Amino acid sequence: DAKTTQPTSMDCAEGRAANLPCNHSTISGNEYVYWYRQIHSQGPQYIIHGLKNNETNEMASLIITEDRKSSTLILPHATLRDTAVYYCIVRVSRGAQKLVFGQGTRLTINP
Amino acid sequence: EPEVTQTPSHQVTQMGQEVILRCVPISNHLYFYWYRQILGQKVEFLVSFYNNEISEKSEIFDDQFSVERPDGSNFTLKIRSTKLEDSAMYFCASSERVAGNNEQFFGPGTRLTVL
Numbered sequence: 001d002a003k004t005t006q007p008t009s010m011d012c013a014e015g016r017a018a019n020l021p022c023n024h025s026t027i028s029g030n031e032y033v034y035w036y037r038q039i040h041s042q043g044p045q046y047i048i049h050g051l052k053n054n055e056t057n058e059m060a061s062l063i064i065t066e067d068r069k070s071s072t073l074i075l076p077h078a079t080l081r082d083t084a085v086y087y088c089i090v091r092v093s094r095g096a097q098k099l100v101f102g103q104g105t106r107l108t109i110n111p
Numbered sequence: 112e113p114e115v116t117q118t119p120s121h122q123v124t125q126m127g128q129e130v131i132l133r134c135v136p137i138s139n140h141l142y143f144y145w146y147r148q149i150l151g152q153k154v155e156f157l158v159s160f161y162n163n164e165i166s167e168k169s170e171i172f173d174d175q176f177s178v179e180r181p182d183g184s185n186f187t188l189k190i191r192s193t194k195l196e197d198s199a200m201y202f203c204a205s206s207e208r209v210a211g212n213n214e215q216f217f218g219p220g221t222r223l224t225v226l
Contacts, residue, residue: 034214038154041148041200041220041222042219042220043115043202043204043217043218043219043220044154044202044204044215044217045217046214046215046216049214087154097142097144097159097161097166097167098144098156098159098167098169099146099154099156099215100156101153101154101155102153103153
């Protein structure tokens with residue numbers, strides 16, 4: 001699976017959009033970009049995934065650059081409950097089963 | 112909404128003892144996983160399980176570890192002779208399918224403390 005690079009930490013004001021970047025310059029054509037988050041010591045929680053098109057669900061939006069070498073997770077109206085560690089994971093679309101977690105970005109939402 | 116459950120939430124054991132961590136995956140899921148997270152460190156993959164056999168395991172998953180699906184609902188992780196360094200949060204996860212764009216659903220974890 002391709003390696004990802006994320007900032008160690010970020011801050012965002014409550015009610016504002018939180019934009020979390022991820023670099024995955026070695027991504028290959030059959031690899032998806034997944035985002036998970038971990039609130040405190042809870043189990044990781046799936047947020048969203050995409051291949052090359054931008055995606056949106058009830059939790060977030062995922063913007064993938066045209067060359068697929070980077071992506072941005074957007075939480076449109078961050079709340080205090082969005083404070084968590086956010087993981088960007090690149091994995092193949094079939095065959096590989098495991099998720100490989102990096103250090104992620106520790107996002108702090110400030111009141 | 113269906114969820115993965117794990118018991119116990121916290122297990123304290125003496126070094127050298129055997130522990131069994133239990134998980135109930137989401138009922139229609141076919142693929143099961145164990146991960147662990149040592150305090151302050153990354154979440155690490157241990158093992159994946161499908162069709163009553165191990166699909167993949169990491170270097171961490173050595174002979175002291177085993178997994179089992181003893182009935183139609185439970186998925187267990189056994190650590191035969193615990194070591195101090197086994198102290199960690201252990202997360203169970205399940206997914207509907209492995210190929211394609213599946214998502215893994217994680218349980219709340221079991222905190223294992225080895226004294």
